[in-house]
Amino acid sequence: MTTTTDTGKEASGALRGIRVLDFGQYIPGPLLGMLLSDQGADVIKIERPGGDPARDRDAFATWNRGKRSIVLDLKNTQGRRRAQALAETADVVIENFRPLTAGKLGIGYRQLAATNPGLIYCSLPGFGEESPYRDRKGWEPIVGAVTGAHQQIEGTTEPLFLPLPAASTFAAILGAGSVAMALIARHQTGVGQYIEVPLHSAMFPAIGGRLVQLHDMETEDLFEMPRMIMARQYQCSDGRWVQNHGMYARFVSQFLQAAGHPEWIEEVVAEYGRHVDPETGQMWLERFKKLFLERTAKEWEDAINAEGGACTVCKTVDEWLVHEHAVEAKMVVEVDDAKLGLMKQPGVQVRLRGTPGAIQGRAPTLGEHTDQVMAE
Incomplete structure (x- = not known):
């Protein structure tokens, strides 16, 4: 026994x-x-x-x-x-x-x-x-x-x-x-x-998936621009960071509605499915960096998730242990x-x-x- x-x-x-x-x-x-x-x-x-x-x-x-x-x-x-x-x-x-x-x-x-x-x-x-x-x-x-x-x-x-x-x-x-x-x-x-x-x-x-390679075609890198811009960590107005996940085009409208910029949706979605030149990618990156600095991390988490998106405050181990x-x-x-x-x-x-x-x-x-x- x-x-x-x-x-x-x-x-x-x-x-x-x-x-x-x-x-x-x-x-x-x-x-x-x-x-x-x-x-x-x-x-x-x-x-x-x-x-x-x-x-x-x-x-x-x-x-x-x-x-x-x-x-x-x-x-x-x-x-x-x-x-x-x-x-x-x-x-x-x-x-x-x-x-x-x-x-x-x-x-x-x-x-x-x-x-x-x-x-x-x-x-x-x-x-x-x-x-x-x-x-x-x-x-x-x-x-x-x-x-x-x-x-x-x-x-x-x-x-x-x-x-x-x-x-x-x-x-x-x-x-x-x-x-x-x-x-x-x-x-x-x-x-x-x-x-x-x-x-x-x-x-x-x-x-x-990072291991997958196809023998007869170039494998698309899911982390190429603009996905990498939409799915990354951003610092917020309170100094905390959030992880926003906008890897796929369907998340764009959810995020930009929460951000108060629905006028950007069509332009950002149009960039998906193709390689973006570095200048355009850098432009969107700087734009989003400034955008996230307008609110606290918790405010962004609540707003984006309320629209059906995916965003969370980056927690420390100590925070997670008592969450x-x-x-x-x-x-x-x-x-x-x-x-x-x-x-x-x-x-x-x-x-x-x-x-x-x-x-x-x-x-x-x-x-x-x-x-x-x-x-x-």
């Missing part, structure tokens, strides 16, 4: 009764383990002596909430044997080592599946087994740079990369879906399988962490109405459950 780590009560969620061994470290593996734990899985975090290198980061408390922690040294025979024995009772194994590393530590898929053919094994390396980069360290910035996940900023040719761990996050999300599919397949066949979700590969669905939307929808919740005390964390974002998940408890201290787990 799966129980919560804090109260000992029976866990809730669609994955109740599923046992997961999480050998992950840093972000992708632990985040996948968290997603499974939030849906009721019993996730055992297996850490090396000294612990997950990410333990010194505050976000560790989120990525590893609801898990139990044990310490095993996979570099000695006793530690490997204990890990292998635990794997015989597991439904899922997670790791995010470089390819072949897990096998050298005695916890590769073939080694563990030999005594547990129903095992579902999810590996999240930086680069996959078939990649020429498979032996390289797949750190988040490296994967982002290799996949071109950056954008050009006006006035500079220097690429601006995302500050968020997009590769690790998308790999964890794809991993969660893959594990669920493999569990369904095992229910039908009785056999587990190996899953590989490289961070590098996970970035390509994240890139989306009524985030709080009332339980997108942000409070967790009493053993190290950090009461802290805000993302809530359970996947809402299954029939089998709702829940945060099963705080992140464990290093080795907190070693004796408990080994005695089971």
Whole structure:
């Protein structure tokens, strides 16, 4: 029976009764383990002596909430044997080592599946087994740079990369879906399988439409003028910024009606569907910059949305953490962490109405459950 780590009560969620061994470290593996734990899985975090290198980061408390922690040294025979024995009772194994590393530590898929053919094994390396980069360290910035996940900023040719761990996050999300599919397949066949979700590969669905190229025609850039003028951030009279989304021609009238300039609608709409010369684009850009300085950010948000457009005040993280939307929808919740005390964390974002998940408890201290787990 799966129980919560804090109260000992029976866990809730669609994955109740599923046992997961999480050998992950840093972000992708632990985040996948968290997603499974939030849906009721019993996730055992297996850490090396000294612990997950990410333990010194505050976000560790989120990525590893609801898990139990044990310490095993996979570099000695006793530690490997204990890990292998635990794997015989597991439904899922997670790791995010470089390819072949897990096998050298005695916890590769073939080694563990030999005594547990129903095992579902999810590996999240930086680069996959078939990649020429498979032996390289797949750190988040490296994967982002290799996949071109950056954008050009006006006035500079220097690429601006995302500050968020997009590769690790998308790999964890794809991993969660893959594990669920493999569990369904095992229910039908009785056999587990190996899953590989490289961070590098996970970035390509994240890139989306910016990746598309047609072999026989030049791909239209949706961010060319005048779309870029209509869909961008503008500073307002109170010094705050708004994100206005006028990417498509149908939004033009909504925005310009709210702005009090319906006489511009026909002229702006006429520019859509064709490339605009730089002088014309700059003229509209300066015109809109001056226009947005006539009202506060909140006034623009209210006016444009009232006309059916799309505009919002650019919020800070601190503002979002206390925003009524985030709080009332339980997108942000409070967790009493053993190290950090009461802290805000993302809530359970996947809402299954029939089998709702829940945060099963705080992140464990290093080795907190070693004796408990080994005695089971």
